[in-house]
Amino acid sequence: MTVSTPLIGPAGPHRGLSVVNRIAASKGFRGFGWSTYLTILLAFTGGFVIFLHHIFRFSQFPYHSRVGRIGYYLHVIPGLIFFFAAAYQFVSPLRRLWPTIHHYVGYIFTVAQVISTIGILTILFSGSAEAGPNGAAFSFFAVCWWVLTLFRAIQAAIRRDITTHNIWIIRNVFYAFGIIWTRPGVLINTAIVPGLPIEYALGITLVWVMIFWFGIGEWWIYLKYGEGIFKSRYSSVITNAIFPARARSTASYIPLPHDTTAKEDATTIYIPSSGNDSATADNAPLIGPYPPRILAPWTPITLTSKTSLSDRAVLLRFHMATNQYPVIIPPGRHVTLRAKGTSLGVRSYTPISNPTETAYGNFDFLISVRENGGPKSMSKYISNLQLGQTMEMTPSQGSFNVPTSQPNLLLIAGGSGITPILSVLTQLLPSTTPPNITLLYTAKTSPPPLDDHLRALADRYSSFTYIPMLKLKQQDVVDHLPDLETAKEVLQTEKGREQWTGEKACVLVSGPPGLPKSVIKWVGESGFARELIWAFDIDGR
Numbered sequence: 001m002t003v004s005t006p007l008i009g010p011a012g013p014h015r016g017l018s019v020v021n022r023i024a025a026s027k028g029f030r031g032f033g034w035s036t037y038l039t040i041l042l043a044f045t046g047g048f049v050i051f052l053h054h055i056f057r058f059s060q061f062p063y064h065s066r067v068g069r070i071g072y073y074l075h076v077i078p079g080l081i082f083f084f085a086a087a088y089q090f091v092s093p094l095r096r097l098w099p100t101i102h103h104y105v106g107y108i109f110t111v112a113q114v115i116s117t118i119g120i121l122t123i124l125f126s127g128s129a130e131a132g133p134n135g136a137a138f139s140f141f142a143v144c145w146w147v148l149t150l151f152r153a154i155q156a157a158i159r160r161d162i163t164t165h166n167i168w169i170i171r172n173v174f175y176a177f178g179i180i181w182t183r184p185g186v187l188i189n190t191a192i193v194p195g196l197p198i199e200y201a202l203g204i205t206l207v208w209v210m211i212f213w214f215g216i217g218e219w220w221i222y223l224k225y226g227e228g229i230f231k232s233r234y235s236s237v238i239t240n241a242i243f244p245a246r247a248r249s250t251a252s253y254i255p256l257p258h259d260t261t262a263k264e265d266a267t268t269i270y271i272p273s274s275g276n277d278s279a280t281a282d283n284a285p286l287i288g289p290y291p292p293r294i295l296a297p298w299t300p301i302t303l304t305s306k307t308s309l310s311d312r313a314v315l316l317r318f319h320m321a322t323n324q325y326p327v328i329i330p331p332g333r334h335v336t337l338r339a340k341g342t343s344l345g346v347r348s349y350t351p352i353s354n355p356t357e358t359a360y361g362n363f364d365f366l367i368s369v370r371e372n373g374g375p376k377s378m379s380k381y382i383s384n385l386q387l388g389q390t391m392e393m394t395p396s397q398g399s400f401n402v403p404t405s406q407p408n409l410l411l412i413a414g415g416s417g418i419t420p421i422l423s424v425l426t427q428l429l430p431s432t433t434p435p436n437i438t439l440l441y442t443a444k445t446s447p448p449p450l451d452d453h454l455r456a457l458a459d460r461y462s463s464f465t466y467i468p469m470l471k472l473k474q475q476d477v478v479d480h481l482p483d484l485e486t487a488k489e490v491l492q493t494e495k496g497r498e499q500w501t502g503e504k505a506c507v508l509v510s511g512p513p514g515l516p517k518s519v520i521k522w523v524g525e526s527g528f529a530r531e532l533i534w535a536f537d538i539d540g541r
Contacts, residue, residue, distance in 0.1 A: 074119025078112040079179070085109035086173045106157070113150055113172075117143055138203070142210050146175050163399045167221055174217030178210040185209045298338065298392040301363065303385050313368050313416075313449040314383045317353070318391065320361035329358050331427040332420045332536070333398035337391050339381055347378035348397070350419035354426040363393070366449060368416035400534065402427050403435075406506040408482035411439045412519055414472065414511025418443075418450065420536050421510050429461045438465045438480045442472040442511075472515070474522045482506045484527050505534035513537075 085108045120143050153168035185205035190196050305317035320327065329335065329351055338346045353364035369383045382391065402424055403409060409428075413421040418441060428434050441448055448468055458466040469476065507528065509519040516535035523533050 074122060075116050076119070078115040078119065079176075082109060082112040082116055082176065083180075085112060086169075086176070089169065090173075110150065110154065113146070113176075117147055138206050138210070142175070142178070142206070146172065149175065170221055171214075171217050174213045174220070175210065177216075178213035181209040181213065182206060297394060298340075299394075300390050301361075301393050302390050303387055304362075306385070306387060309366075309449045310445055312445060313366060315450075316365050316367055316382065316385070318363045318365070318393070320363070320393070327359055327361050328355075329363075329396040330398075330400070331355070331402050331423040332400040333396045333423075334420070335363075335396055336394040337378070337382070339378070340390075340392050342381070344378050344381055350423060352419050352422040352426070354430075366416060366419050366422075368449070400536070403505050403508070403534075405504055406435055406482065408436045408506060409438070410477075410480055410482055410507045411437060412472070412477065412507070412509040412511070412515070413439065413441045414515040415443050416449075417509075417511030417515070417536070418448070419510075421508060422450065422454075424508065425457065425464070429457060429464055434461065434463045436463050436465075439467065440472060440476060440480060441466070441468050442470065442515075443468070444470075446470060472518075474518075477519060477522045478526055481523065481526055481528070505532055507533045508536070509533070510536040 085105050088105050089102065089109060120139065149168050149172040153165050153172060156165035156168060182202070182205055185208065186198070186201045189201040189204055193201075299320055301318035301320045303316060304319045305315075307315040309315055332350070334348045334350045336346050336348050338344070349365050349367075351358060351363045352366055353362055357364070365382075367379050367383050369379055385391075400420070411421045411424065421439065425437070425439070428437065439454065441454065443449065446468075451468060454466045454468075458464050467476075467480075507519070507523055509516045516538050520530070520533055520535055520538070524530065
């Protein structure tokens, strides 16, 4: 069964339920922590040691033996291709200029590692490894971890969580460096201890070079992303300095319209208008010094409110029942929903609730129901839910970070593409020094969904200008572009980074596929660098 393109916001990562997509969308390895990983790997390694001692007579077969030669070629030649592809993957300007080539090289990278892994296992299981049973057992353990890092990187790429993908690729490549250092390591060991048998020299080398390069990789990840071995990204929720929990906000938020007949419970959020107001019934802080909630791969959420905005749009609020707060979903990023027990598959949506509401497990979704949406479409299913019914939700996914340096921003939204744009507004407008923001919103209906809410935001915040329109033209965009020289100055202050995630952008666009492409073309013709434009779904989410 093929999953159609999401109707809300930009197209989601799940284009179809291929085998890999099914694995990535299911629990798979995603919900396990370090202890589970290590337990599984140690169990397999122990079984492998027993297998070696009882099945093979371990001896130092040379590589030129029949099976060993095959394993050698399967291991070395794809390994060289692997490192060539890896070198390209780490050149960020090339990734941005030729993303299609980056993707195809990624496929080559993956296939090369798989074949190389088969070669390693062939050498080990043929008894032609020179490291003895203990070294071979450690090699088996290392290979399992190497394959796991590749799986997690692929899983993150499918979900378009680029930062998580980068972290696991770094682990993968640095561990591969340990393999390259095996032979030099043997020379070092035999130089330190002359006459050391090859079995011991190679076995010792396998241990220290793998641990050494594993540590170097974790150190790099820590310097670049603020994460290390004990702060690993086992879910897509940001848990570090990339998106730190902010101090308690004293700004007031305009609540989204909701059905007043919806049942409220003890976890109802009272949006504060000043620092002295209560946040909840038990006077809990809005966002305290607690770490962000790490959601399970699929967490149940219950529909608590339902408001019809038009015959084509409905606003739904779901609540996640948990005692572990806050829940942090960075603005502009999406989650994936599924209806358990149905054949609808999965669909990605962008929550539009403000950070205070999200922190306590309340998630607002604007669902667009098209006239041609079939009875089995996910959006049709969600829009027909009754109060009290449940869905399941993943942690936040994506790589987008809210621009904080540009003094002027132009936001452009088309139809249901308003969802990531609105989540950005709820982040920026209540801040102490918000930028000057102009929103151009084009929709097929007049007034567009959430028109009253957007007008209320414009009335409350003098830094926000809201302009609805039925059709967006090039001149509309050009007339409202921020000052080019100021935008360039902000961009020039950036020292460069591995991954561009939108912090320096001054134009954000989200909508149907044709809209972002047109805006990129129009803005580029006005002299703006591509790095100053963030197009949701094209650049990521």
